[in-house]
Amino acid sequence: MLRSTFIFHFMSKQTSKDIILGLSTVLFMLRIGHRGAKAYAPENTLSSFRKALEIGVDAVELDVRRTKDNQLIVIHDADVKRTTDGKGLVNELTLDEIKGFNTEADEKIPTLQEALDFLDKKVKVLIELKEAGTEEAVLSIVRERGLEKNVVIVSFLEDALRKVRELDKDIDTGLIYAKHRNPVNAAVELKANYLLALYRFTHSANVKKAHENGLKLIVWTVNTPQEVEEYVKKGVDGIASDKPDILMAF
Numbered sequence: 001m002l003r004s005t006f007i008f009h010f011m012s013k014q015t016s017k018d019i020i021l022g023l024s025t026v027l028f029m030l031r032i033g034h035r036g037a038k039a040y041a042p043e044n045t046l047s048s049f050r051k052a053l054e055i056g057v058d059a060v061e062l063d064v065r066r067t068k069d070n071q072l073i074v075i076h077d078a079d080v081k082r083t084t085d086g087k088g089l090v091n092e093l094t095l096d097e098i099k100g101f102n103t104e105a106d107e108k109i110p111t112l113q114e115a116l117d118f119l120d121k122k123v124k125v126l127i128e129l130k131e132a133g134t135e136e137a138v139l140s141i142v143r144e145r146g147l148e149k150n151v152v153i154v155s156f157l158e159d160a161l162r163k164v165r166e167l168d169k170d171i172d173t174g175l176i177y178a179k180h181r182n183p184v185n186a187a188v189e190l191k192a193n194y195l196l197a198l199y200r201f202t203h204s205a206n207v208k209k210a211h212e213n214g215l216k217l218i219v220w221t222v223n224t225p226q227e228v229e230e231y232v233k234k235g236v237d238g239i240a241s242d243k244p245d246i247l248m249a250f
């Protein structure tokens with residue numbers, strides 16, 4: 001269904017109050033490719049990002065870690081084993097050593113610079129800090145490319161987000177959580193802009209509370225069309241999916 005067709009369809013089923021909520025949801029919901037398009041290409045690779053762009057996402061999410069020689073690379077796990085033919089911990093390997101490994105599609109793991117050069121300003125980029133101590137280097141790579149308005153720095157690590165905010169009062173940040181006693185308070189205290197919630201614990205009341213506190217709420221990782229529709233109706237501001245094509249109807 002086209003975006004505009006869905007808006008009509010969505011509006012026709014709602015009360016006037018819901019129309020306003022639904023309309024803003026549908027019009028502004030970020031369609032995010034999780035680790036690129038993880039279901040269709042090896043995660044966190046340039047081919048995964050290319051696939052997400054071909055699908056037409058509004059944003060790409062990627063994960064960042066630091067090598068032994070302090071280079072930032074795009075990889076989810078602390079260990080290279082699951083996603084490459086190499087072995088060892090990222091923080092015990094140099095960039096050269098890691099570049100010697102291949103992913104499933106015979107690709108190299110990208111550095112953060114390579115990933116951002118590729119994505120550039122084509123889409124928003126959610127950069128997840130997987131470890132503390134990377135904040136300054138990530139910000140400097142973002143600034144060198146003039147991408148400050150194109151990125152959201154996100155993390156489970158509250159100290160890392162606090163540091164990012166100390167270093168940059170304007171850049172968008174987002175607190176990721178699965179279970180958290182009071183995520184809204186934590187995000188407000190961190191002066192974050194987004195909450196990124198594990199989708200299955202997220203209800204309309206959570207969305208409302210986030211909005212009342214000036215936060216946008218993104219859910220991850222939603223991989224069926226039925227659930228996408230459900231979360232659109234809950235009024236979320238963004239959905240991250242391994243299969244971002246299922247977001248394109250919205």
Ligand code: G3P
Pocket residue numbers: 034061063076128154176196220240
């Ligand atoms: O964007 C949030 C989500 O990516 C966090 O989970 O494990 O996929 O990095 P994970």
Ligand code: CA
Pocket residue numbers: 061062063128
């Ligand atoms: Ca992630």
